[in-house]
Amino acid sequence: MATEADPQQLHVDTFLVASGRPQRTAGSAVNVGVELTSTYAAEGAVSYARSGNPTWDAFEEALGGLEGGLALVHASGMGAISAALSLLPRGGTVVAPDTTYNGTGDLLLDHEQAGGTVRRVHATDTAGFLTALEGAHLLWLESPTNPLMDVTELDVVLARARELGVPSVVDNTLSTPLLCRPLSLGADVVVHSVTKYLSGHSDVVLGATVVPDTERGRALGARLRRHRTLHGAVAGPMEVFLALRGLRTLSVRFERASATAAELARRLEAHDAVERVRYPGAGAILSIDVQGGLEAAERVCAATRLWLHSTSLGGVESQLERRRRHPSESEQVPVNLLRLSVGIEHVDDLWADLDQALRTV
Numbered sequence: 487m488a489t490e491a492d493p494q495q496l497h498v499d500t501f502l503v504a505s506g507r508p509q510r511t512a513g514s515a516v517n518v519g520v521e522l523t524s525t526y527a528a529e530g531a532v533s534y535a536r537s538g539n540p541t542w543d544a545f546e547e548a549l550g551g552l553e554g555g556l557a558l559v560h561a562s563g564m565g566a567i568s569a570a571l572s573l574l575p576r577g578g579t580v581v582a583p584d585t586t587y588n589g590t591g592d593l594l595l596d597h598e599q600a601g602g603t604v605r606r607v608h609a610t611d612t613a614g615f616l617t618a619l620e621g622a623h624l625l626w627l628e629s630p631t632n633p634l635m636d637v638t639e640l641d642v643v644l645a646r647a648r649e650l651g652v653p654s655v656v657d658n659t660l661s662t663p664l665l666c667r668p669l670s671l672g673a674d675v676v677v678h679s680v681t682k683y684l685s686g687h688s689d690v691v692l693g694a695t696v697v698p699d700t701e702r703g704r705a706l707g708a709r710l711r712r713h714r715t716l717h718g719a720v721a722g723p724m725e726v727f728l729a730l731r732g733l734r735t736l737s738v739r740f741e742r743a744s745a746t747a748a749e750l751a752r753r754l755e756a757h758d759a760v761e762r763v764r765y766p767g768a769g770a771i772l773s774i775d776v777q778g779g780l781e782a783a784e785r786v787c788a789a790t791r792l793w794l795h796s797t798s799l800g801g802v803e804s805q806l807e808r809r810r811r812h813p814s815e816s817e818q819v820p821v822n823l824l825r826l827s828v829g830i831e832h833v834d835d836l837w838a839d840l841d842q843a844l845r846t847v
């Protein structure tokens with residue numbers, strides 16, 4: 487039930503605040519409510535809460551407007567990714583980056599084990615994508631990739647997929663619609679882990695899919711909705727309420743975190759304990775390769791006091807993690823790589839803590 491925002495009318499900051507509100511009438515609430523009900527009296531628009539909920543509608547209106555399409559909220563990012571991967575026929579061929587979010591990577595391995603084909607291309611190898619797309623059934627993209635921070639030429643690759651009639655999905659979690667709106671570049675489906683920036687406070691697990699408001703997009707959206715209803719990865723209304731509350735401040739959080747990330751990237755480039763900084767030039771995530779290998783990288787994680795040593799990203803609190811501590815992480819990721827998710831604390835406090843931790847190596 488999302489409606490497209492008219493970017494001519496409202497700036498994105500304003501839309502974030504204004505969208506997904508109940509209609510204004512005398513005495514009306516300013517926020518959508520949380521309806522704790524599993525069923526609805528017969529003959530209404532919704533009959534059962536596995537297929538709809540007014541809190542979902544409000545969040546979907548806001549996110550749909552942001553991405554320029556029709557949104558569906560799912561129980562988690564992986565719920566959204568599973569729904570999007572259901573567009574891939576059994577035994578079909580999918581083109582994907584050679585490093586993806588590790589949950590997605592595991593589902594792609596399952597697809598191969600079930601007899602399907604995965605053509606893996608390095609995220610920056612545009613020519614490789616163009617070749618791999620011939621005869622494929624689905625294109626999967628993430629940009630920048632996590633945690634190597636490689637950037638794909640989305641416009642070129644998506645345009646070719648469109649020419650060939652290959653449906654495309656972009657995981658837009660790291661960029662957020664503030665940096666990139668894949669539907670405007672020709673993508674058929676956007677997926678989000680709403681858990682991250684969109685919610686922004688490390689207090690919910692949630693996902694979303696978005697499709698264009700076109701005939702082709704609505705047909706794909708109907709398949710995603712059917713998957714959500716029948717596979718049942720549906721969100722609780724309280725989580726969606728919190729996500730919508732978090733979304734209100736997305737632009738101020740993301741702008742602050744991005745400015746701090748750019749400054750930290752600059753300072754880290756000059757740090758003796760850092761071999762390499764991987765920062766795509768925008769956004770609030772960067773990765774560093776620490777001098778001295780795996781043990782040195784672990785010491786840094788153990789030595790921070792302000793930076794939270796934990797998995798996940800996109801919260802107001804800064805987090806760092808050695809990604810290879812997860813056995814499912816790609817072997818392309820160096821063992822001494824730390825991913826830094828920059829929060830909204832003061833840059834000098836973050837720097838002081840990181841600097842003292844890096845001095846332990």
Ligand SMILES: *Cc1c(COP(=O)(O)O)cnc(C)c1O
Pocket residue numbers: 562563564565587589628632657659660678679680681682691692693
């Ligand atoms: C976290 C994440 C996911 C998975 O989302 P969950 O909400 O944890 O299920 C998918 N893609 C990316 C890029 C992520 O960072």
